[in-house]
Amino acid sequence: MSKKSTMAFLLAAAMFSQAEVQAQKKAAPTKKTATATKAQANKTQLVEKVTRKNGELVIPYEKYVLPNGLTVVVHEDHSDPIVHVDVTYHVGSAREEVGKSGFAHFFEHMMFQGSDNVADEEHFKIVSESGGTLNGTTNRDRTNYFETVPSNQLETALWLEADRMGFLLDAVTQQKFEVQRETVKNERGQRYDNAPYGLVYEKVSAALYPYGHPYSWTTIGYIEDLNRVDVNDLKNFFLRWYGPNNATLTVGGDVTPEQVVKLAEKYFGSIPRGPEVKDMKLPAPVLTQDRYISYEDNIRFPMVQMTLPTVPAYHPDEAALDVLSRIIGGGRTSIIYQNLVKTQKANQAGSYHSTSELAGEFTLMARTFPNQTLAEMEKELRNALAEFEKKGVTDEDLERFKASAEASFINRMSSVSGKTSTLAAYQTFTGNPNYLSKELKAIQAVTKDDVKRVYNQYIKGKKAVVLSVVPKGKPEMVAAKDNYTVDKSGYKAPTDQYAGLKYVKAQDNFDRSKKPAAGPNPTITVPPFWKQNLANGIKVIGTKNDEVPTVTMLFTLQGGHKLEAHDPSKAGLASLTAAMLNEDSEKYTSEEISAQLEKLGASVSFGSGSESMTVSVQSPVKNLDATLALLEERMFKPKFSQDDFDRLKKQRIEAIANQSTQPTVVANNVYSKMLYGEGHIQAIPDIGTVKTVENISLDDVKKFYQNYFSPSVTNLVIVGDVEQQQIMPKLAFLNKWAPKPVNMPAVAKIKGIDKTKIFIVDKEKAAQSEIRIGYMALPYDATGEYYKASLMNYVLGGAFNSRINLNLREDKGYTYGARSGFSGTEEVGPFTASAGVRSDASDLSVIEFMKEIKRFREDGITDEELAFMKSAIGQSDARRYETSFQKASFLNNMLRYNLEPDYVAKQNEILQNITKEEINALAKKYLPVDNMSIMLVGDKASIKPKLEKLGYEVVELDPDGAPIVAKVETPAAPVEADSKTKSKNNRKAKKVNGRVFN
Template identity: 55%
Template sequence: MKKWILAAAISIAISGCAHDVKTSSSLPQGVTLIETVGVSDAVSIPYKKYLLENGLTVILHQDNSDPLVHVDVTYHVGSAREVEGRSGFAHLFEHMMFQGSQHVGDEQHFKVVTEAGGTLNGTTNTDRTNYFETVPSNQLEKMLWLESDRMGFLLPALTSEKFEVQRETVKNERAQRIDNQPYGRLNERFNQAMFPEGHPYSWPVIGWPEDLERATVDDVRNFFKRWYGPNNATLTIGGDFDEMQTLAMVNKYFGELARGPEVKADPKTPVTLDETRYISMEDKVHLPLIYMGFPTVYARHEDEAALDLLANILGGGKTSLLYKNLVKDGFAVQASVGHPCQELSCRLTLYALANPASGTDLAKLEQKINDSIVEFEQRGVTDDDLQKVKVQFEADTIYGMQSVKGKVSTLAYNQTFFDNPNMVASDLARYASVTKEDVMRVFKTYIKDKPMVVMSVVPEGAKQLIAKEDNFTPVTQSVADVAVTGTENVRQITSSFDRTVMPKAGAAPVLKVPKLWNASLANGIEVMGTENHETPTVELLIYLDGGNRLPEIEKAGVASLTASMLNESSQKRTTEELAGALEMLGSSISFGATSTQSYIQVSSLTENLTPTLAILQEKLFSPGFVEADFERLKQQEIQGLQHQESDPNYLARRAFSGLLFGEDTHFSVQASGSVATVSALTLDDVKQFYQTQYKAGNAQMVLVSDLPQQQVMSELSVLEKWQGSANKAEALPTFPTLAGGTIYVIDKPGAAQSVIKIGKRALPYDATGEYFKSFLMNYPLGGAFNSRINLNLREDKGYTYGARTGFNGNDVIGRFEATASVRTDVTAESVTEFVNEIKRFQAEGMTDKELAFMRSSISQGKALEYETPYQKAGFMRMIQRYQLADDFTEQQADIVATISKDELNELAKAQLDLSSMIMVIVGDKTVISPKLEALGYPIKEIK
């Protein structure tokens, strides 16, 4: 397999060296070439590394396979740079960086990137904050203008008003992602016990609520001054660009920015525990969970690789000890082991979700886990243990090279934390060199008989299920007098040129739509494929029409359960033997089901396609259908469904679908079914569904590979023995009449937020007709970040972390939906804003500016749609499933360019009639009801 990785690296390196290489003497003044990594014997991502006089590191990776560029700016600052009692600044500041700068208007960052046809985001973790955009290649200069302006000129535009809105947005994000989610507070509670008082990992990245409240706008200003200098940043650009032209632009926009305060690395102080710490919490959950952790080393420590292998042996999938002892034996619904590493500290974590059907409390589950650790010591490390992990690491390296973003992210990470982007080869080498003795050594050093943190999360009122009484209480943290220090000498520069002038886009890039081929197997299965030489991989997707729509409604969930059974044993080998065989190949085969189809996804290195397809045949044509597997998977499915009952988003989706399509139709039940329907399923039901669904006549295939058509079709010929005719399509049921204007409330006592859904039945999917045009119409209303709905509820009001509207449809049904998770105290106000925005848009339609924005954004965004094998496969599947012309995207482009505002506004009048829409709200009824009742709509409660 190593030769394939090397082949991939060489292929990428060749594309990266397609432009003329300039000597350092031709570089822009103030730019220094540090190193060049190109074609070599080592496995690597080719790049050139430069340094500007102000300390900004610049990494350029050329890849002209697609007409796009990915720009990443990573600042070496995360929540670990905060001080005690002043948490949340790094993440809050990420939000502030999207609010406009001195030369970029308020909320224009999202608008500019979206209008350019790009995507963007920012993320914060303990150790770094990054901002990134993927755009058509002709938009590169515009991205450099945006990123440089907020790096050098954010403060003049940072107002108290913006700060307050973003503080509310962060509160909403915390409520949505942590407080309103089952097990949402697990990590922050666990970290308090794992790390000593004052350790920078002992507080959550998003911050403690009280810390967010005490933050001031001056604190945020000082955080920017301290950490956002160019000398604490890495700018990485990957994709299709001219090297010298790009360097000149980088130097123009970033070169004059002032160097910030010096930044030193934080010390990597070992974390130790004096005794095992037990903590617990009650939560709105169905399944008790145990989470255990041992402190270990830090990222790229010499023992990290061996610890990763140890974690995989203990709990890394169906061949692991925890799977065998906990999941396979029915004591847990899920169990896994990981070794997450951060800059300053790593930990080996083990978790299990208890299966209530087994009557197991968390004390027994803890004992099972500890027994598995003892079993590992007695069993030792096998050759297969080492080989499968090493193979998987190498395969993951290849898959990580399938996108420019993946390669850029790797380069940026390695530079930020290790001052060396070129670490792919050394990473492979350090994992390849791990021995059995290394794994046993790190086990004895960091795990055996060592203190740990054991956390129990149990349902409310079920404290008796915890593993052990708490023996640890976190101390009340102190509050630092000053949030940020070291900003005394930071100065604001005056630019040498007019930065208010936004750069013009370059010449439009030539879209590289995949060249498709069509063929059929001897049994009639249609295959659509494309040849792709960026990585030596094969992505095969097999779709079977039917899914949850195929069986009678009383057996909803049998499609999903059958797929789960096909992921288990065959008549020839056990589940563990099959999983091990795939791991040895670096391949994956996954069966699944949706509401309208079953599917099989196969990912393989080209070198291993033949044995991978042999395993596919075994799983597909001779499933084991073992009774013990069925009972275990059925129980897991039931427990998972009951667990979802604690998720307000699930409750809202289920109720909304039931009201739109009727409780007694397939379209109201998710693919996994309900507790009632799954509980009634038998193994015979699974066998019957298998015979009905998994027939060649129901199947179609799409394939992306570096092999030519003739060769790959020869490989697929092993599936020609597959037989069976297609099932007849079922007639659509009669759907219920909607009580338009009615609010349906689902009570969720104590909910941190309310989930709102407003909508109606709408159009089924089409590629060039009214559905597609309605998608264009909705774009400025709620289809983009800077749409009317999101700017109103998130940016202007601070009611939510995000709000959207959109049309969603398949071949037979569709819906229009407006949705958001909002603060409980403004539930009624949020409904009013949704209603007002939709009414206004229906009555008045979009503006000329919104029309131009929509056209620019959607037309230019096509450059990003075909980059990865999975994207190419999705493109082909759309053609195949909906019987579209190969040039349907050209037809869409013509519609986008020529459709009139009047036609779109007429669609708004027809499709956005609020009187035909219903509203579903999941929230704390006692809190939200008084204001909702004052709105004057009919209100019904759903139990």
């Protein structure tokens, strides 16, 4: 859940736009139209038009208001043949009541369950089939729904959004309600109850805000409230808050304002206004003493967090508080990092300032190493505040903040979805889509005195909520004894807002049940690119992208974790070497480099993965020379100091040990070990094990860098607002990089799976089980069997409306999301089906997973599914090359796999010509249901007895993947789903995995 509705931390620039018509101030558009004449009230009103002049940093748009109060904002951008549609309702969890928490988020789920003219679960299918993607999110203050589709699908997207705004409730059934209730409970289990530190925000919110305050609970809600509500409560929530007068429709991309307004009038214009929605204003919480609270969790690192109340979003003091949080704990140069992390007193520490519509929170946090009490850590956080008082604010502090904020905003402008969502947020919370000008002024105007003033006003000597999170069974580690419990005595229930609500449907002069026809398919072209090889072996590929004034560079050095096969006893060496390259150089400390990069609005970072090491660079074009100078320093003059190594090694060992508290990580690690087998380097996590990292010395890091950091295995991708002839001379320093041969280790043979078995890793009392099912399948091939197998899997578990997700999530409510897919590399990669499921449905989930895989293998794909797959994947090309990151990924793939320039055309040809018979043959070949491993990480005591009845051999593993005990059961065949389940799941496949509700 995003707590920061404002973008003050992100937004900054030197210039801002002058609107052709002065932007509305705080007043909402509905108030303006209320004063219009009767004739005006019956027409769509153009409120303002904002254009870009003289290179200003502004998002051009036109804003309209329909007679029913719907605000329409249109941003025209023809750079890519795509369109982003966003409908934001000004309602979040802050509009809920005590005892009915979670409604806003619950209703977000229900909005994807069909409406009068869109069949059950068809919303996802229609968008996916059009080559689009979609989602919905909820936070404290708003709920938004959005699609990115090829531009010829604009009318379809608007038809879909209008249908659920005006024609939803008759399609809401008790059965859908019950299934989505289980899905939301699964989401809570996965993201809150079953996640380390998952309840921090819930605990702090309840202690910081008075009982009954709409921020005193979280957006996900409480389980007891979810269990208590019924479908009529949910319908009333829709009637109260989902009227067009409480919504903003924002459309950006390859459109014209006239086109969008005409369609908005057609599909949204007849929807009746809803009840009036007034802005809320509540006083900031007042704490008369420090409120100490605590809870025990399944964690390794004890944590203390201090939270103080500040100001709501768009408050004049917000920007200065953002700067303050950055100075105290926002990066390597911050006080908290230097005093706690650099000195190894804390494993992780920092501070941040978050704001929402009604309130803001200033937070300081530290996670200690094991067996440390939190009282001393709280003292250290308070000492950091005292140190700020002494040191104050420097000109450089302000310069760094403003430059990095400007760069963050520019990066956000790189996609049509980023620009559209920015306009939508400003309109929703200020009534002015062009509020950017005020944000920019506020950030650029912050002074040293402002930062000192807000510290004195909101932080110095103020009381805080102090939360301790300690490992289970260690209550003595808390910072201080709990002294606060929620006081309900002063609570007074609000006036009933739901009495007398009626559902009034729109009256149309057209047949809304007919899905709009798509316009002509947009022309899709692969970005033009250039290539150049350097004498030392570096392969360079690049393309010009002038939509934003930035340059993105990605170096990829073949090897990474794979090279550790030369000495597996030191696995994790590549990752640790990359971490060391992010530290001091011969000339600068890491803090000095970070400070310089922040002032440039740039970044240079090193990383390592299973197949390669990477160097990522991003810079504004105007600061590219200075950024490249820092890149050269970091790449070729690392200091490799003993102090940095000791600190990073300690942090790495602790991080590895901490993985035992994270079921998802345990599942992934054990699953990899099962698939690759003993002796294969990929059976060991990229970051190593405690034992292997303990074996690594600083000399090992130096030797790894000397032996394997070579241009002979390096690819470089460049995407940005520069031409080849401009950028290559600036990279002349790379020619001095001396090549050396890199000996890639022989690939260890992977043993096949003789028969399907179930493996269990115990996670005592876990509310959910993590499931992984699969086998080692195929190496990557852009136009061969791998690509074709991926097409085959699309409707099984790779699409929004996959069979697997339809079954486990939408039909059964066992999970928040389930999926399957192939993930090959140059050598080989697995087929994996996975989900986090309710613990009590672990055995049933295994049954349904295997049933769907087996049914697809035996019966194959339907004609309808084949047509859907071809349409969805074929039209998605419109979204493939929009951003610099997307272009860089595409070009990097070409170099990595030595692909021909026409490989995309060949893929499209394969896609369009592949037959039902080919798909079915691929399913039989690459879905070996009798030769897969089924692994679960969950509460053994509750799940094992049921799993033993499924007819598979059951083997217990420890968290490192080593067998504990093996037991063979004798049933003749795996249990099949009952007849009722079978008939239910033989319906057409319709819906989605991958919807992430925040």
